[in-house]
Amino acid sequence: MRTTADRIDPVAINGIGTSPLRKEDWPLVRGEGTFIADFKRPGMVHAFVVRSPMAHARFASIDRTATLAAPGVVDVITANELPDRGHPIPTRQFADEGSNRFLQRPLADGVVRYSGEPVAVVIADSRYRAEDAAELLDIDYERLDVVLDPDDAVAADAPLLRPEAGTNVAGHLLVEMGALDEAFAKADLVIEETFHIQRHAAVPLETRGLLAEYDAETDSLTVWGAAKIPHVNRTILARLLGWSDESRVRMVELHVGGGFGARGEFYPEDFLIPFAAIRTGRPVAWVEDREENLRATNHSREQVHRVEMALKKDGTFLALKDSFINNTGAYVRTHGMTVPGLSVSMLPGPYKWPAYRGEFRSVVTNKTPGGTYRSPGRFEINFVRERLIDIAAHSLGIDPIDIRRRNLIGKASFPHDVGTLYDGHPVIYDSGDYELLLDKALAAFDYEGLKRWRREPAAEGMRRGLGVGFFVEKAGPAEREYARVELNDDGDVMVYTGSASVGQGVETILAQVCVSHLGLPYERVRVIHGDTAVIPEGMGAFGSRATMLGGAAVMRASEQVRKRVFGLAAEELEAAPADLVLTPEGVSVIGAPARSVSLKTLLSASGGLIMEEHRFVCDLLGFPYGIHFAAVEVDPASGAIHIHRYAVAYDIGRCVNPVLVAGQISGGFAQGIGGALLEEFSFDANGQPLSASFMDYLLPTSEEVPDVELLLTEDAPSPLNPLGVKGAGEGGTAAVGAAIANAVSDALGSEVTRLPLSPQRVVELARA
Amino acid sequence: MSRRIAIEINGRAVEGEVEPRLLLADFIRDNAGLTGTHLGCEHGVCGACTVQLDGHPVRSCLMFAVQAHGRRIATVEGMAPSDSSLSTLQQAFHECHALQCGFCTPGILMTMEAFLREEPDPTPERIRSALAGNLCRCTGYQNIITAVRLAADRLNC
Numbered sequence: 001m002r003t004t005a006d007r008i009d010p011v012a013i014n015g016i017g018t019s020p021l022r023k024e025d026w027p028l029v030r031g032e033g034t035f036i037a038d039f040k041r042p043g044m045v046h047a048f049v050v051r052s053p054m055a056h057a058r059f060a061s062i063d064r065t066a067t068l069a070a071p072g073v074v075d076v077i078t079a080n081e082l083p084d085r086g087h088p089i090p091t092r093q094f095a096d097e098g099s100n101r102f103l104q105r106p107l108a109d110g111v112v113r114y115s116g117e118p119v120a121v122v123i124a125d126s127r128y129r130a131e132d133a134a135e136l137l138d139i140d141y142e143r144l145d146v147v148l149d150p151d152d153a154v155a156a157d158a159p160l161l162r163p164e165a166g167t168n169v170a171g172h173l174l175v176e177m178g179a180l181d182e183a184f185a186k187a188d189l190v191i192e193e194t195f196h197i198q199r200h201a202a203v204p205l206e207t208r209g210l211l212a213e214y215d216a217e218t219d220s221l222t223v224w225g226a227a228k229i230p231h232v233n234r235t236i237l238a239r240l241l242g243w244s245d246e247s248r249v250r251m252v253e254l255h256v257g258g259g260f261g262a263r264g265e266f267y268p269e270d271f272l273i274p275f276a277a278i279r280t281g282r283p284v285a286w287v288e289d290r291e292e293n294l295r296a297t298n299h300s301r302e303q304v305h306r307v308e309m310a311l312k313k314d315g316t317f318l319a320l321k322d323s324f325i326n327n328t329g330a331y332v333r334t335h336g337m338t339v340p341g342l343s344v345s346m347l348p349g350p351y352k353w354p355a356y357r358g359e360f361r362s363v364v365t366n367k368t369p370g371g372t373y374r375s376p377g378r379f380e381i382n383f384v385r386e387r388l389i390d391i392a393a394h395s396l397g398i399d400p401i402d403i404r405r406r407n408l409i410g411k412a413s414f415p416h417d418v419g420t421l422y423d424g425h426p427v428i429y430d431s432g433d434y435e436l437l438l439d440k441a442l443a444a445f446d447y448e449g450l451k452r453w454r455r456e457p458a459a460e461g462m463r464r465g466l467g468v469g470f471f472v473e474k475a476g477p478a479e480r481e482y483a484r485v486e487l488n489d490d491g492d493v494m495v496y497t498g499s500a501s502v503g504q505g506v507e508t509i510l511a512q513v514c515v516s517h518l519g520l521p522y523e524r525v526r527v528i529h530g531d532t533a534v535i536p537e538g539m540g541a542f543g544s545r546a547t548m549l550g551g552a553a554v555m556r557a558s559e560q561v562r563k564r565v566f567g568l569a570a571e572e573l574e575a576a577p578a579d580l581v582l583t584p585e586g587v588s589v590i591g592a593p594a595r596s597v598s599l600k601t602l603l604s605a606s607g608g609l610i611m612e613e614h615r616f617v618c619d620l621l622g623f624p625y626g627i628h629f630a631a632v633e634v635d636p637a638s639g640a641i642h643i644h645r646y647a648v649a650y651d652i653g654r655c656v657n658p659v660l661v662a663g664q665i666s667g668g669f670a671q672g673i674g675g676a677l678l679e680e681f682s683f684d685a686n687g688q689p690l691s692a693s694f695m696d697y698l699l700p701t702s703e704e705v706p707d708v709e710l711l712l713t714e715d716a717p718s719p720l721n722p723l724g725v726k727g728a729g730e731g732g733t734a735a736v737g738a739a740i741a742n743a744v745s746d747a748l749g750s751e752v753t754r755l756p757l758s759p760q761r762v763v764e765l766a767r768a
Numbered sequence: 769m770s771r772r773i774a775i776e777i778n779g780r781a782v783e784g785e786v787e788p789r790l791l792l793a794d795f796i797r798d799n800a801g802l803t804g805t806h807l808g809c810e811h812g813v814c815g816a817c818t819v820q821l822d823g824h825p826v827r828s829c830l831m832f833a834v835q836a837h838g839r840r841i842a843t844v845e846g847m848a849p850s851d852s853s854l855s856t857l858q859q860a861f862h863e864c865h866a867l868q869c870g871f872c873t874p875g876i877l878m879t880m881e882a883f884l885r886e887e888p889d890p891t892p893e894r895i896r897s898a899l900a901g902n903l904c905r906c907t908g909y910q911n912i913i914t915a916v917r918l919a920a921d922r923l924n925c
Binding site for chain 2: 019021022024025026028029030031032033034035037038128203204205206207255256257258260289290502503504505659660662663665666667668669670671693694695699701702703705707708732
């Protein structure tokens with residue numbers, strides 16, 4: 001129910017739908033931010049994590065003697081020093097009994113399973129000296145056979161990472177709906193193809209880091225450098241430490257230099273550094289270097305899909321069948337099962353499929369463990385599905401837009417139950433008008449003009465291609481979020497949120513939501529996040545959920561504060577609440593400014609402060625959707641791909657801040673370009689990483705990322721939250737691989753089945 | 769093994785007794801306490817640690833502190849004219865949403881400030897090219913290019 005909020009003019013106060021300058025920027029442009037490496041505590045010492053140089057090996061013992069005697073060394077921790085030799089780090093989504101056999105412990109104990117696995121922690125008075133001393137650590141590795149490729153991992157004679165498990169398959173899921181065999185039996189055309197998506201990762205520009213300090217007097221621990229899910233990680237850390245009272249742990253988020261899914265998950269270091277602080281009694285700081293980051297922080301995306309699609313000759317889709325292997329790396333980490341789980345539940349995309357059968361096996365191999373990366377599981381399946389549709393369209397001689405239009409889920413079918421499950425929750429597309437977005441996008445981006453450009457002669461030797469990629473994204477849950485809004489009698493507002501900042505602008509967004517429903521100017525609001533000592537609960541920032549759930553909680557708490565203030569003022573002024581207006585000075589009657597009462601007076605009985613809390617609960621996901629368009633020129637001789645135009649149409653239900661949403665799209669798109677063209681973790685035959693520096697692992701620079709055109713629509717607000725928002729963080733990435741691969745296939749007349757489209761691969765395709 | 773060095777940073781003489789292997793970036797961050805200079809890769813690719821050495825952008829992770837003895841360094845902390853204002857370039861970054869997490873921003877500001885001194889009226893293509901030595905994982909670069917162009921307009925008028 002909309003109450004007095006109807007009177008609030010969002011434009012006047014920088015509310016929802018406007019783009020005020022960000023609250024976050026000022027310290028960041030002045031060099032006054034506090035990232036974890038900038039944060040210091042008196043008496044602190046530095047940790048260096050010693051990592052396995054081998055991808056698979058046995059070791060009998062670690063001799064610490066020389067390291068302990070080295071200058072400046074405070075302590076050396078191996079599995080011997082950990083209680084019970086270290087407890088396994090649990091998964092936090094897609095719980096799976098079978099996958100629990102493959103969890104990682106904080107330190108390797110007798111066997112290392114990937115290059116980069118932590119085997120010891122050296123603590124010294126400087127990072128330089130900790131690294132010096134680490135070189136003296138004596139470990140006799142005995143090499144074991146490695147398995148790297150996902151197909152090899154399921155072979156009968158594959159080396160096993162866990163011989164006691166008898167398999168490398170850590171997880172398996174089958175989803176079936178409709179009459180699959182019947183559908184294939186009556187098909188006019190069946191397309192069968194295998195697709196490979198390469199291993200790449202989030203790689204935020206700030207590496208991970210932590211600073212932990214133990215207070216013996218209160219027997220409590222403070223950990224700075226938390227990100228993404230501070231409260232969730234507090235629970236995990238307390239459990240791993242064997243502390244039943246998790247309030248003895250305080251997690252504090254500082255400035256965070258990008259997350260994108262990888263940062264903030266619970267890693268071995270998230271136990272080791274706090275443990276070292278307790279053990280040494282000194283504040284212990286740890287900052288990952290880039291080489292460690294590329295070997296130790298979650299990788300993602302490596303999947304091999306074997307798909308079959310059944311169609312009628314008019315292009316109607318009859319059935320889709322996919323069996324894929326997901327390479328989760330050496331251990332199942334917190335999100336080990338999340339990524340393939342998302343792939344299998346979201347492969348159907350925006351189309352009607354009378355029958356679908358999706359199945360995955362998630363395997364362990366001797367590579368860095370995997371987890372989520374922006375648009376997890378979806379960047380992969382959008383590439384698979386949209387490529388497959390184009391191959392079918394080519395076979396049937398149907399235009400790629402027409403074949404899609406014919407099969408889109410119709411507006412009348414929403415909410416649309418896909419029939420799959422996301423972490424136990426049904427995948428029900430909450431709202432949408434896919435065809436409307438298609439029509440708007442074709443007009444806004446002048447698709448006819450693009451088709452003319454495609455037919456015009458290119459420069460000598462160059463070939464032109466167009467590609468589209470449709471996608472449905474997911475946004476929202478875990479299931480709840482907390483907000484507290486406090487108004488003081490100076491007219492200043494504090495918003496406490498259980499959401500977190502990973503650099504995306506959550507303070508700005510939540511302040512806008514607050515003012516839209518409280519009615520005070522944006523400048524008066526401060527947003528507090530990421531400190532478990534002042535925020536009682538929270539689920540954090542992931543899966544494009546901070547605006548959807550965090551925003552809804554802030555909205556409700558703000559409305560409650562406004563209602564209370566107006567209730568007090570209505571009595572005082574003898575006026576109806578609907579006739580009142582709130583300013584930082586106080587409340588007055590509309591049209592009669594002399595009839596007013598100050599906040600000082602109104603709030604005097606409540607100690608100068610009004611405080612309201614709200615816990616917003618929603619266990620269903622929102623599903624924003626969109627279309628990517630790519631127009632490319634390909635040089636078949638050099639393999640270079642020049643992006644002539646790139647455009648994204650995206651319906652996010654409702655847009656809180658258009659400039660920030662556009663920033664999410666262009667940033668997400670840049671990461672998609674990395675995944676489509678450049679980024680790949682390669683390994684040699686022994687499992688040695690070949691991409692452990694920025695000279696080998698290629699992040700896109702300004703020269704590889706063209707400007708992206710954006711059409712943002714609000715035609716299908718989400719019915720799942722009172723704001724109608726769906727989350728906008730991942731759509732810029734979701735279909736870049738799909739659209740670019742379709743455009744390159746169109747240019748070369750040769751079907752792309754593998755990412756990334758490196759120059760070498762493009763040259764091979766051109767010759768095929 | 770330690771050596772005594774003195775480096776002028778943002779107009780202030782900073783002295784220190786340092787090991788020859790100490791990176792310039794670590795000297796700036798730890799000895800001078802100026803943590804606005806960030807380390808993103810420590811091998812000279814990402815550009816986050818860019819500072820100006822005698823007016824020219826350099827990567828402070830690729831120099832030892834002892835190599836900067838007697839030289840003049842500018843870091844991001846010296847850009848703003850006062851505590852309550854921003855430089856033209858900083859203000860343009862703020863207005864154009866040219867940063868998200870802000871980790872790469874100091875290095876980009878130092879690179880672009882020096883670039884605009886050398887090339888006060890660059891085309892967007894020239895800015896794109898000059899920016900290619902700095903990695904940003906959040907923004908997709910286009911707002912950075914817009915911000916640099918806006919700053920050029922304001923500086924030239």
